[in-house]
Amino acid sequence: MSVVSTYNEWDPLEEVIVGSAEGFRFPSWQEVLTGxxxxxxxxxxxxxxxxxxxAELLAGAERExxxxxxxxxxxxxxxxxxxxxxxxxxxxxxxWSMTSGLGAAMPRDLVLVAGDEIIxxxxxxxxxxxETFAYRELFEMxxxxxxxxxxxxxxxxxxxxxxxxxxxxxxxxxxxTQVAERELTLDAADCVRCGSDIFVQRSSVTNRLGIEWLKRxxxxxxxxxxxxxxxxxxxxxxxxxxxxxxxxxxxxxERVREVPPDxxxxxxxxxxxxxxxxxxxxxxxxxWISMNILMINPETAxxxxxxxxxxxxxxxxxxxxIPLPFQHFGTMGGxxxxxxxxxxxxxxxxxxx
Numbered sequence: 001m002s003v004v005s006t007y008n009e010w011d012p013l014e015e016v017i018v019g020s021a022e023g024f025r026f027p028s029w030q031e032v033l034t035g036x037x038x039x040x041x042x043x044x045x046x047x048x049x050x051x052x053x054x055a056e057l058l059a060g061a062e063r064e065x066x067x068x069x070x071x072x073x074x075x076x077x078x079x080x081x082x083x084x085x086x087x088x089x090x091x092x093x094x095x096w097s098m099t100s101g102l103g104a105a106m107p108r109d110l111v112l113v114a115g116d117e118i119i120x121x122x123x124x125x126x127x128x129x130x131e132t133f134a135y136r137e138l139f140e141m142x143x144x145x146x147x148x149x150x151x152x153x154x155x156x157x158x159x160x161x162x163x164x165x166x167x168x169x170x171x172x173x174x175x176x177t178q179v180a181e182r183e184l185t186l187d188a189a190d191c192v193r194c195g196s197d198i199f200v201q202r203s204s205v206t207n208r209l210g211i212e213w214l215k216r217x218x219x220x221x222x223x224x225x226x227x228x229x230x231x232x233x234x235x236x237x238x239x240x241x242x243x244x245x246x247x248x249x250x251x252x253x254e255r256v257r258e259v260p261p262d263x264x265x266x267x268x269x270x271x272x273x274x275x276x277x278x279x280x281x282x283x284x285x286x287x288w289i290s291m292n293i294l295m296i297n298p299e300t301a302x303x304x305x306x307x308x309x310x311x312x313x314x315x316x317x318x319x320x321x322i323p324l325p326f327q328h329f330g331t332m333g334g335x336x337x338x339x340x341x342x343x344x345x346x347x348x349x350x351x352x353x
Contacts, residue, residue: 002145002146002147003015003116003142003145003146003344004113004117004147004148004343005116006113006114006193006342006343006345007114007115007196007345007347007348007349008345008347009192009194009244010221010243010245010295010297010298011297012347013072013240013295013296013342013344014076014078014344014345014346015077015078015079015080015342015343015344016077016078016079016080016211016297016341017080017081017135017138017340017341017343018072018339018340019065019104019105019106019205019327019338020082020104020105020134021062021065021080021105022052022062022084022102022103022104023052023086023087023088024058024102025051025053025087025100025102026045026049026051026053026102026283027049027054027102027125027127027128027284028098028099028100028126029045029049029050030125030127031162032162032177032178032204032205033045033125034174034175034177035165035177035178035204035205035233036203036204036205036233036234037284038283039174040317041283041284042083043350044281044283048306050098050099050112053332056062057280057328057332058328061328061331061332062325063142063328064326064327064329064337065329067281067324067325068302068326068339068340069081071302071322071324072296072310077112077296080136080138082134082138083133083134083135083137085134086104087100087104087134088100088101089101091129091130093129093156093157095156095158096158098126098129098335099127100127101127101129101130101131102127103131104134104135105329105332105334105338106332106333106334106338107135107340108238108338108339108341109128109131109187109189110131110132110187111188111189111235112188112191113244113341113342114193114222115199115222117147117148117149117150117259117350118139118142118145118147118149118150119150119214120132120139120150120185121152121187121188121210122153122184123155123185123205124179124187124204124205124206125205126157127226129154132269135341138349150217152184152186152213153213155183155184155185156183159197160180161182161183161185162177162179162210163178163179164176164177164178165179167232167233177289178203178205179205179208180203180205181209184207184209184210184213185205185206185207185209185210186200186205186206186207186211186213186214187203187205187206187235187236188297189238190203190234190236190237191214191237191330192237192238192241192243195349195350195351196221196350197222197223197224197249197262197351197352197353198218198222198223198225198227199227199260200214200224200226201229201234201237202226202230203235203236204233204234205235208257211226219325219349225262227260227262228254228260229241229256230256230257230258231255234255238292238337238338238339239252239288239289239290240252240255240288241256241260242254242292243266244293244295245298246298246352247266247267247352248267248269248317248319249263249266249267249268249269250268250269250270250291251268251270251302252270252271252288252291254269254288256268263353269317271313272309273305273308274287274288274307275307275309275310276290276304276327277290277306277327277330279327280328280330282330282331283331283333284333285330285333285334287330289330289333289334289335290304290307290310290335291310292335292337292338293321293335293336294337294340296322298319298349299318299319300319300322301319302321302322302324303321303322303323303336304323304325304326305324305326307325311323
């Protein structure tokens with residue numbers, strides 16, 4: 001049997017990869033960044049492209065990750081970390097070149113684990129093209145112990161792979177760049193797993209072709225459904241809609257005005273407004289990473305310590321929470337769900353719909 005086995009976001013967690021904040025950098029500038037990141041951050045991102053984040057902030061983020069590892073290990077969960085990989089080095093393909101990568105902080109962004117299979121997905125950001133190399137030794141080890149391991153076809157990411165789109169929201173209008181439908185792209189973080197069903201959103205980095213590849217590839221075991229939300233510039237589903245237990249899902253009140261049809265028999269509760277995030281600039285995400293929680297079993301969540309209102313909501317829902325500081329990591333653009341990759345959860349595949 002494979003040591004890799006996970007079918008949803010909530011069964012008891014037994015093994016997990018936790019990312020590393022070491023050397024995390026601003027992405028090398030690319031117009032596709034405008035498709036998901038706040039317009040107010042664009043000048044800073046252009047000016048800081050390829051530069052390493054503040055050393056004090058990264059040290060704080062690494063302390064937060066180490067504290068997370070301690071909590072997970074005390075709960076009996078085996079924790080793995082990525083190998084040291086120099087993301088500062090420039091790299092290129094025959095089509096384009098980048099001054100550096102980002103880092104290995106967020107393994108869930110570009111890796112989907114479905115059942116006993118590890119799938120390296122197809123990033124739309126050139127700066128993330130080789131990011132999964134940091135996990136290569138772990139994936140080789142899992143493969144040697146029975147896991148299936150595959151990589152989606154690498155997109156060329158030529159200039160023709162992108163298109164501009166005018167976005168009109170309730171409070172702004174702007175021109176952004178997103179992936180076109182000329183070649184497949186998909187970020188794993190645009191997917192959430194619910195047993196035999198996987199839900200994926202189309203976003204600034206995930207297109208129809210990428211979703212179609214996933215549907216065909218997993219069709220023998222899983223049904224892959226596309227879902228849509230009321231978000232002008234979507235990127236990564238786990239701060240918009242996150243199933244957290246059988247029949248329970250957490251939703252973003254600004255982006256989910258109508259529950260997806262498959263979930264209308266579920267109890268869906270809206271996350272309270274984010275708390276904290278006042279001391280650090282949020283260049284790579286919105287403050288709604290507050291709802292980016294990690295379930296270690298159906299009754300226990302790991303939650304940013306600043307989110308007292310969210311913890312109260314979960315408590316009233318029958319879910320205990322373990323509060324941990326994670327605001328330094330939040331400045332890098334993610335939280336507990338992003339910073340981890342489930343490798344094994346104790347539970348079989350089931351149908352919840």
